[in-house]
Structures are given as structure tokens and as C-alpha cells.
């Protein structure tokens with residue numbers, strides 16, 4: 001039984017005010033709710049990791065980074081190592097988000113190196129994959145996912161130390177969501193590929209999240225799709241009520 005994970009990606013949004021207040025609101029709700037049947041995670045911008053981590057302390061909500069460098073330390077101005085994220089209280093880090101792949105030209109090999117660095121630092125990498133609109137229209141969606149997965153997954157480690165996020169690029173921040181049928185097809189394909197790459201047992205244990213315009217209004221339908229083990233949420237994670245409602249929609 002895979003426990004669902006709802007991860008909020010704040011992207012480059014949020015100053016201390018109102019970012020910390022948002023985290024505090026969610027932490028208060030989580031404490032009041034008692035044990036949850038799913039995992040909640042917030043990935044704020046790097047300058048907010050420490051204050052948001054403090055706001056979340058004592059709640060069941062985890063803290064994650066949005067990216068890490070593949071080296072442990074050194075002359076990489078502006079970058080953040082996985083070890084630094086761990087030191088700041090993170091348990092997870094996103095790697096290979098389509099915005100990183102597009103804005104920073106990150107290749108599958110770079111994403112793999114980051115995922116391996118994350119694991120070496122004791123973090124769980126959330127490896128993001130997904131096709132563009134052009135690739136889907138050309139009928140290449142599954143082939144693109146296959147290429148990304150086979151070249152960007154870390155090469156060793158336990159399935160509990162890895163999460164995959166399927167995020168069709170055309171659905172991110174656009175208000176367009178993949179249909180439950182598209183999501184089911186992609187997730188089944190990903191699970192089969194993982195079985196080839198990592199073995200049946202590991203593939204069965206790994207969590208595969210869906211991401212792309214998940215909102216309170218569509219969360220229940222998407223989270224009920226077979227093989228969907230949670231959601232990676234961008235825009236809706238910036239609103240405490242919306243993010244909470246998405247978690248509460250877990251079946």
C-alpha cells in the first residue's frame with residue numbers, strides 16, 4: 001500500500017510575509033487534524049527554508065527543496081547542495097522540474113546526477129518527467145517519458161528513497177489538466193518502465209505523483225486514478241485552504 005504524497009511547489013513565490021504565515025496556517029491545521037492518512041510536503045524558495053521549517057516544526061508537514069546541485073560543495077556561485085538542504089531541515093528535493101529543464105537547460109544526465117547527490121545527502125529526490133504539448137501532439141508522449149526516465153533516475157538505492165512526478169508540461173500552470181484517462185495511461189507506462197529498470201518489487205513500491213494544474217475542484221478525480229500516488233501542486237499550494245483541500249481529497 002503506497003501512502004499518498006501531496007507536495008506543494010511554491011516556485012519563485014513567497015517573501016517571509018506572507019510565506020511563513022501560509023506555512024504556519026497549514027501547520028496549525030495539521031496539528032489540529034491529528035494523524036493524516038497521507039503525507040504533506042512544502043517546497044518553498046531557498047531563502048524561506050529555515051523560517052518555513054520553523055513554522056512547520058511539530059506538525060506532520062515535511063520540508064523540501066526545489067532543486068540542488070550535483071556536487072557536494074565548491075565553486076558554484078548561487079547554487080545549493082543537497083547537503084545544505086538536508087542541513088536546513090529538508091527531507092525531499094525536486095529534481096528535473098520542467099521549468100529547470102527549460103530555463104537552465106538541464107539534461108537527463110544532469111537530473112540523474114542531482115538525484116544521486118540528493119540520495120547521497122539523505123534526501124528523497126522527486127524526479128520530474130513529462131512531455132511538452134508538441135511532443136504529445138506528435139504522438140511521442142510515452143517515448144519522451146521513457147527517455148527521461150531511463151536517463152534521469154538515480155542508479156542505485158531503495159524505492160522508498162525515490163519519488164517520480166509525472167507532469168505534462170502543457171498542464172503546468174495553464175489550468176489545463178490531463179484527463180484521468182491520459183494520467184492512467186502515463187502512470188501505467190511509467191510503472192511498467194520502472195519495473196524494467198528497477199525490478200517489479202521496486203516499481204510496485206515507488207510513489208508516482210501527478211502534477212499539472214491540480215486544484216481542489218479536480219483533485220479527488222485525479223487522486224482516484226489507479227497508479228496515482230499523490231500530486232505535485234504549484235499554484236494551488238500558495239493558498240492554505242486550497243492546498244489543504246487537495247490533501248483532504250486523498251481517497
Ligand code: PEP
Nearest residue numbers: 172173211212213234235
Ligand atoms: C508544478 O509546479 O509542478 C505544477 C504542477 O504547477 P501547477 O500546479 O501550477 O500547474
